Amino acid sequence: MDERLGVPVQDIWTDITVIGGTSPERLKYPTQKPLELLKRIILASSNEGDVVLDPFCGCGTAIEAAQGLGRNWIGIDVTYLAIHVIEGRLVKAFGEKIKKTYQLFGQPKDxxxxxxxxxxxxxxxxxxxxxxxxxxxxxxxxxxxxxxxxxxxxxxxxxxxxxxxxxxxxxxxxxxxxxxxxxxxxxxxxxxxxxxxxxxxxxxxxxxxxxxxxxxxxxxxxxxxxxxxxxxxxxxxxxxxxxxxxxxxxxxxxxxxxxRPKRGKKKIEGQTEMLLPIKGEKPAEKRRGNRPIRIVDIEVTRASHRKKTK
The missing domain is CATH 3.40.1350.10 (Trna Endonuclease; Chain: A, domain 1)
Known part of the structure; x- marks a missing residue:
């Protein structure tokens, strides 16, 4: 078996499942990716000791994967929510001692x-x-x-x-x-x-x-x-x-x-719709009983929540 090359990984990966609602990995971060997915990407594209850069690191999945696989890493994000989440998951995965192994830039020091x-x-x-x-x-x-x-x-x-x-x-x-x-x-x-x-x-x-x-x-x-x-x-x-x-x-x-939005009267949000023309034959005239149904062009405009719409 050790002499066989095996089956190459295909460009469609179906063996890594999404993070379920009850998964212990779930952080409730809106763009969170499975840890196994980032591990596979990092293993396929780097060696131990290399630097992994994630310029939009979000909840830090790539950071945790890189740390666990012996890579150096740099994570960048615009919000303190991301910083908080990443520090929390690193401590959970590797213990408090992990805080001594990296530097944090951009957070107020005084x-x-x-x-x-x-x-x-x-x-x-x-x-x-x-x-x-x-x-x-x-x-x-x-x-x-x-x-x-x-x-x-x-x-x-x-x-x-x-x-x-x-x-x-x-x-x-x-x-x-x-x-x-x-x-x-x-x-x-x-x-x-x-x-x-x-x-x-x-x-x-x-x-x-x-x-x-x-x-x-x-x-x-x-x-x-x-x-x-x-x-x-x-x-x-x-x-x-x-x-x-x-x-x-x-x-x-x-x-x-x-x-949480408070319960109350339903509000129609102002939103502009777009109708895209579809090329083709002009539809035949339709009739309802003895009355013809006239096809008209309409323009959908921004709705107002002050008026009821039909």
């Missing part, structure tokens, strides 16, 4: 870097801040209902997880009104804790308003219900206080609670 990121790309700054606090951020722009992220945690002896909502604010006009809004969000979402992240030090009035909500948690672990932290605090070892242990978030939630 408060000044974080402020620069906020000025350059506010949405990515929000994601970074929520990740640094151990939570899962809102991953796209748009109305957020006052929530930029969710931190889930467990109290000892309680099966049902609790959660804290995170609101990230910037600019020079952050004040008491933002604390009031956070109070409303915490109440509306039935969250146990609210966290307000600011670029600058909050004023005394903001602190007093937050403190007025009092404490929550068991007698052995009381923490403030509303907590205000700054960019400088994020770089401290324990920037927030929780009455339990943080549940590390998965890569991407299937539909985060703060991103």
């Amino acid at each position: 408060p000044d870097d974080a402020r620069a990121l906020a000025a350059r790309d506010w949405l990515e700054f929000q994601k970074w801040a929520v990740f640094m606090l151990g939570g899962l951020p809102k991953d796209r722009a748009g109305a957020d209902g006052g929530i930029d992220g969710i931190i889930r945690y467990h109290r000892v002896g309680i099966e049902q997880p609790n959660r804290a909502v995170v609101s990230v604010k910037g600019g020079l006009n952050v004040g008491v009104d933002d604390v009031h809004k956070l109070k409303s969000v915490v109440k509306r979402e039935k969250a146990e804790i609210g966290i307000l992240v600011c670029l600058k030090e909050p004023g005394a009035a903001m602190r007093r308003e937050a403190d007025s909500e009092g404490e929550v948690g068991p007698a052995s672990r009381k923490v403030m219900k509303l907590q205000i932290i700054t960019v400088d605090d994020i770089f401290e070892r324990h920037p927030i206080d929780l009455p339990g242990m943080i549940d590390l978030p998965e890569a991407v939630p299937s539909t985060p609670a703060f991103d």
Whole structure:
């Protein structure tokens, strides 16, 4: 058998299955590929010690495959969601020691870097801040209902997880009104804790308003219900206080609670349709009873959700 050449791999691969919904490999990342697929590609195109470059590395399947096959690697992605996912899967696959074998570029190293990121790309700054606090951020722009992220945690002896909502604010006009809004969000979402992240030090009035909500948690672990932290605090070892242990978030939630569309009246989205002409014979005249059916050219335009369409 060792002298036989075997059957060459064909250009259509059917022996690698897709990642199923219950697969332990599944990260819920929208563009995730099977690990075996990337292993085969890397084995066929490189040798041990070579460098594998993935310029749009997403959830890091190629990175994990390259690491496991003894290749060096470089991964590039535009979002902190990808960085978070890749670091998590590398630790899961190879242990904490893997963090000492690579360098991470582009992530803020100090408060000044974080402020620069906020000025350059506010949405990515929000994601970074929520990740640094151990939570899962809102991953796209748009109305957020006052929530930029969710931190889930467990109290000892309680099966049902609790959660804290995170609101990230910037600019020079952050004040008491933002604390009031956070109070409303915490109440509306039935969250146990609210966290307000600011670029600058909050004023005394903001602190007093937050403190007025009092404490929550068991007698052995009381923490403030509303907590205000700054960019400088994020770089401290324990920037927030929780009455339990943080549940590390998965890569991407299937539909985060703060991103689920609310039930209500169906809205017709504005969308332009295109009708493509089809060459051929002119269709014969059709009739319905004694009445001819006249064929007309129509133009489909952008629909308005304010009017009913027929």
